[in-house]
Amino acid sequence: MPHEPTAPAAPETRDVRVRCHELAPQLGQLSSNLTMIEEAIRAAVIDEVDLLVLPELSTSGYYLRSMDEAWSCALPITHPILDRWARLLSPTMTVVVGICESRDDALFNTAVTLGSKGVLGVYRKTHLWDEELTIFTAGHDRPTVIDTPVGRLGVLICYDLEFPEMPRSLAVGGAAMIAVPTNWPLVPKPSGEHAPEVIQAMAAARSSRVAIACCDRRGAELHHEWTQGTSIIGSDGWPTGTLSGDRVDALLAIDPYRTTISPRNNVIHDRRPELY
């Protein structure tokens, strides 16, 4: 008897357990920073997190005082520690971690995306902030959407997110989520308001119906303070999840129909690129 033809299954909403784990790397202390990152990964594995986002420059700290200090804690993308971390992961898990990357004779402020089989993607920060320009080379490649166990993922780093073109281009490219390792320095804001970078993330999420997970720093570093604006934002633009100590956990529902926002409107299809 022949098989009955089956209609293709309609796409369903997926639940993704996201964690942003704030770390306090010690400036220039590569070995202890790698240990701290590994502990955060192991904790996320135990807690069955699907997507773990760690801060920008977790391997090195942020306010690097010289090229020598930066080189002393730089890693090439081929460094065995990345494979070691990958092997810790379950097959359904994805990790995004910011590193100080050495590549040929240059340093990059890089975010590596890891799955259980190894490196899934490498993004080099394209918009460098202030003194970063004295240490790092800006990435030359546009951010791409990576197929990961948690779905189609885009990656940006800190100041990148203040360019509305960046999250937008990832969402137009099909990203359902964007992971953003950050080091947000504390800046003034009116009482009762979110940090300005969080507002920019909320607006980017809402405009393109893309979830955004921003993992900020913690810990003192040369007397600089951080916003500690770590936020997991749903594709409706609202922060969600629970803060517990140094981590925010959230269950994100990724609705395949999320970009349709009225009977006649879709935030992506309604764009008129010929006008911009």
Place this chain on the structure above:
Amino acid sequence: MPHEPTAPAAPETRDVRVRCHELAPQLGQLSSNLTMIEEAIRAAVIDEVDLLVLPELSTSGYYLRSMDEAWSCALPITHPILDRWARLLSPTMTVVVGICESRDDALFNTAVTLGSKGVLGVYRKTHLWDEELTIFTAGHDRPTVIDTPVGRLGVLICYDLEFPEMPRSLAVGGAAMIAVPTNWPLVPKPSGEHAPEVIQAMAAARSSRVAIACCDRRGAELHHEWTQGTSIIGSDGWPTGTLSGDRVDALLAIDPYRTTISPRNNVIHDRRPELY
């Protein structure tokens, strides 16, 4: 004796008195709506406002029930009422008002910019929301920056602002301020948060260091409610000004150096258009 050469004066911060005046037009009642608009303009002249922003579709109301109703309260851009309003203005004053515009055999959701000498600019909404698509033709022209007595001004209408490309392209084009006539229907939001459209306006302002004045509706219309999110947002991204009854007044300081945000960063020059 020859004149000494003089160095060109450095640009200075300009103070601009901005008012957003929420109106409650009656659906399809052209004559009384025109009177209401004129009263708002006269009040702004008396109060020495520099830039007055009025809501989207102030001449007609929003939830037009048929093409006949829309045509019954449509105006061509050559209608003498626009000249009449212009003649009320002081030479330093600019008004942006949303109208239901007839042009050839089509209707447009339009914002007219008026100075004391007449029409300074016409913008036809390019992103139409839901049932607007059954009444209006979408504008085909990109929004342009208009030289006005209050400086370089961009104009968007309501849903346009949810496309981050729109305020961005105006700021890149040199706009110091963006006026946004809106009719924001009430949507759910978590307690303590701004309306989502206000968050999008705040982010757009911050990202491009451009001031944004959004004038929303008030008054019942076929049982629809409005967000009443009228907001005047400084180029730092924070709402400012004072709400008094149906109007928000603010003194905006337009700093010519506002796009420089660190010793090495400028929000406009740091863009990397080759990557977007």
